[in-house]
Amino acid sequence: MATDVEEWKAEVYGTDIREHVERFAEEGWASIPDEERDAWFERFKWYGLYHQRAGQESYFMMRIGTPGGVLEPGQLRVVGEVAKEYATGPVSNPEFGDAWADFTTRQSIQLHWIKVEDIVDVWDELESAGLSTVQACGDSWRNIVSCPVAGKDANEHVDALATVHEFQREFKENDRYRNMPRKWKVAVTGCREGCGQGDINDLAFEPASKDGVDGYNVRVGGGLARNEPRLARDIDVFVPHERAAAVADGMSALFEEYGNREDRYSARIKFLVDEWGAEKVRRVLEEEFVDFELQSAGEGFRESYSYNAGRDGDGHDDHVGVHSQADGTNYVGLNVLVGRMGVDDVLELADLADEYGSGEVRLTQRQNVVVTDVPDEDLDDLLAADLLDDYEPDPSPFMRGSIACTGTEFCSLSIVETKNRMVRYARHLRDTVSLPDEVEDFHVHLSGCTASCAQPQIADVSLRGMKTRKDGEPVEAFDLGLGGGLGENPRFADWVGERIPADEVPGAIANLVETYEREREGAETFRDFVERHDESDLEDLVEPEETSYEDPMMHNTKRTWYPYAEDDDMAASPAPTDGDGVPLDAATGDDSAPADD
Amino acid sequence: MPTELRVLDDGAWVSVDNERRVPTSDVWRFAATDFCACATAFVLLEAFTDVGVQGCEVTVDGVGRCVDCGEKHAFSGLGVGRVLEGSFRPYPPDGVRAGSEPTV
Numbered sequence: 001m002a003t004d005v006e007e008w009k010a011e012v013y014g015t016d017i018r019e020h021v022e023r024f025a026e027e028g029w030a031s032i033p034d035e036e037r038d039a040w041f042e043r044f045k046w047y048g049l050y051h052q053r054a055g056q057e058s059y060f061m062m063r064i065g066t067p068g069g070v071l072e073p074g075q076l077r078v079v080g081e082v083a084k085e086y087a088t089g090p091v092s093n094p095e096f097g098d099a100w101a102d103f104t105t106r107q108s109i110q111l112h113w114i115k116v117e118d119i120v121d122v123w124d125e126l127e128s129a130g131l132s133t134v135q136a137c138g139d140s141w142r143n144i145v146s147c148p149v150a151g152k153d154a155n156e157h158v159d160a161l162a163t164v165h166e167f168q169r170e171f172k173e174n175d176r177y178r179n180m181p182r183k184w185k186v187a188v189t190g191c192r193e194g195c196g197q198g199d200i201n202d203l204a205f206e207p208a209s210k211d212g213v214d215g216y217n218v219r220v221g222g223g224l225a226r227n228e229p230r231l232a233r234d235i236d237v238f239v240p241h242e243r244a245a246a247v248a249d250g251m252s253a254l255f256e257e258y259g260n261r262e263d264r265y266s267a268r269i270k271f272l273v274d275e276w277g278a279e280k281v282r283r284v285l286e287e288e289f290v291d292f293e294l295q296s297a298g299e300g301f302r303e304s305y306s307y308n309a310g311r312d313g314d315g316h317d318d319h320v321g322v323h324s325q326a327d328g329t330n331y332v333g334l335n336v337l338v339g340r341m342g343v344d345d346v347l348e349l350a351d352l353a354d355e356y357g358s359g360e361v362r363l364t365q366r367q368n369v370v371v372t373d374v375p376d377e378d379l380d381d382l383l384a385a386d387l388l389d390d391y392e393p394d395p396s397p398f399m400r401g402s403i404a405c406t407g408t409e410f411c412s413l414s415i416v417e418t419k420n421r422m423v424r425y426a427r428h429l430r431d432t433v434s435l436p437d438e439v440e441d442f443h444v445h446l447s448g449c450t451a452s453c454a455q456p457q458i459a460d461v462s463l464r465g466m467k468t469r470k471d472g473e474p475v476e477a478f479d480l481g482l483g484g485g486l487g488e489n490p491r492f493a494d495w496v497g498e499r500i501p502a503d504e505v506p507g508a509i510a511n512l513v514e515t516y517e518r519e520r521e522g523a524e525t526f527r528d529f530v531e532r533h534d535e536s537d538l539e540d541l542v543e544p545e546e547t548s549y550e551d552p553m554m555h556n557t558k559r560t561w562y563p564y565a566e567d568d569d570m571a572a573s574p575a576p577t578d579g580d581g582v583p584l585d586a587a588t589g590d591d592s593a594p595a596d597d
Numbered sequence: 598m599p600t601e602l603r604v605l606d607d608g609a610w611v612s613v614d615n616e617r618r619v620p621t622s623d624v625w626r627f628a629a630t631d632f633c634a635c636a637t638a639f640v641l642l643e644a645f646t647d648v649g650v651q652g653c654e655v656t657v658d659g660v661g662r663c664v665d666c667g668e669k670h671a672f673s674g675l676g677v678g679r680v681l682e683g684s685f686r687p688y689p690p691d692g693v694r695a696g697s698e699p700t701v
Binding site for chain 1: 601603605606607608609610612614615616617620621622623624639641643644646662664665667
């Protein structure tokens with residue numbers, strides 16, 4: 001039987017949604033019929049709009065897709081201006097102020113507290129700058145990820161950006177694939193360091209050569225969500241540049257045709273690849289969805305992949321710092337702790353990019369930003385800018401390695417608070433824990449639930465939201481994993497610590513680091529150190545304890561209307577509000593019923 | 598008018614009449630169900646897989662984990678609230694309700 005979501009999509013989906021959103025924007029929140037809200041909010045996702053969690057009704061998260069993470073000159077400024085005008089909530093966030101932009105692990109941008117009445121105005125401003133929210137969420141071609149310095153990197157094999165732009169034109173700027181069974185995440189990598197993270201995408205194009213022709217090897221069926229992580233499977237296909245779009249088209253059509261529409265939990269293509277095997281995927285692709293003979297895989301570069309790999313070597317683990325571009329200028333990667341930047345800082349960054357670079361700014365899958373095209377003679381001035389005191393090009397490994405998802409601040413799925421907590425963790429670890437001097441990278445990825453938006457399974461220390469009881473009371477907690485990372489031999493973390501109270505996680509990490517420093521062999525990285533131990537040993541190494549770290553969010557933050565509000569009780573929520581932020585309905589009493597009444 | 602029930606967003610919450618009324622992330626007490634060896638299991642609801650009705654009670658199937666011992670199970674038939682005079686009244690998660698506990 002078709003799911004409700006499939007029925008809603010069959011009625012209205014794709015670009016047909018827009019006229020309805022425009023109508024709701026004009027007529028206001030109350031014009032969305034009560035009995036149709038589940039359907040409309042599901043459809044809104046195709047246009048990058050996600051209804052914020054319970055307690056924040058009438059407010060939306062808006063996701064802006066930036067293909068390959070590229071913000072062309074002028075675009076970041078528009079993002080900052082839009083965020084300042086429209087993404088201000090009823091109360092401040094204690095770490096980030098009244099408004100901000102979130103840079104995500106798919107090189108996108110998220111704004112919060114957007115009111116339905118403002119959506120069209122926001123779209124107008126974004127679209128005037130060439131930005132779009134189309135297919136940013138929902139069952140769609142999601143933002144295409146790529147090496148964030150494609151076309152700039154002095155060492156890349158091929159410029160993936162040309163392929164990203166072709167895919168953008170073919171599949172994103174229309175609703176050709178308006179009816180995918182589930183989300184469809186595509187990565188295009190052109191460098192020798194694996195910056196596209198193809199292994200964790202539904203469809204991955206990886207740099208390769210065959211018979212003197214440059215192009216891509218193709219992998220299918222990667223992903224991290226739902227406690228079912230998969231690495232993308234090699235389907236033994238090489239495709240030259242000019243046919244990459246044809247293969248992407250064929251794989252999309254294959255997924256559209258054969259993906260599971262009966263059960264959304266099993267709809268991602270990773271489950272189809274599990275069922276069919278890579279060989280059948282290749283055969284069906286060739287027989288039914290492309291009109292040419294597929295070539296077998298070419299010579300790739302996986303042995304040199306260093307991105308998010310946790311290995312010792314010359315390649316990049318991330319893009320933080322000053323690096324040479326192929327054209328003789330430089331790019332400067334700045335650390336954005338948990339990917340969140342206040343609007344005034346966004347605007348100042350746009351100024352710096354204009355003044356010292358070409359105005360272009362790029363986003364990485366590690367939630368950081370890169371200012372490109374900086375001539376040698378302007379480097380010192382850029383590096384001396386005040387903004388770089390907070391967004392450092394040479395940060396502590398704990399600040400540099402921290403990634404966090406949205407969490408219970410806004411997200412319906414998350415079990416725990418994430419971003420503000422990760423900020424506190426990173427600062428505490430920076431101030432109290434020392435790593436060996438030569439260790440620049442130590443990745444801690446914190447995800448609020450099994451959806452894995454912070455990519456927890458591929459970090460040195462993996463944190464996944466959980467609950468436990470402490471002093472008899474339920475408190476926010478984390479499962480802790482070790483041993484994850486990408487690179488030549490990617491693998492997912494083993495979950496060796498369970499239900500650690502959130503206020504004992506910094507102590508657990510400190511104890512791990514202390515053991516690592518004491519027992520490491522030579523210049524062994526943390527990942528190498530972890531891999532030298534079996535799971536039982538690793539369980540013994542995880543020793544949670546309370547330290548000087550204090551956590552103000554141990555309570556059930558999901559049951560607040562906003563975790564940082566002075567009165568955070570659900571009943572104190574101003575939502576839903578009208579277009580001016582005025583509460584529409586003050587009658588929200590306690591309607592709970594004991595089971596025995 | 599019949600009450601509309603559905604599970605949305607990867608099992609993150611139960612919609613009752615187009616409102617998000619029952620979230621995952623709460624810890625529920627199971628005292629009558631052999632969810633695990635704990636006398637009272639404190640179970641984090643991690644995901645809902647289905648929602649239905651038994652009489653006037655709204656029940657869910659899902660997956661949960663005892664936050665004390667770590668045992669994880671699918672469960673079915675957990676009562677999460679009642680529909681009284683056309684409106685849904687959710688149960689608080691921290692009550693013990695032998696009559697509306699799930700099967701494991």
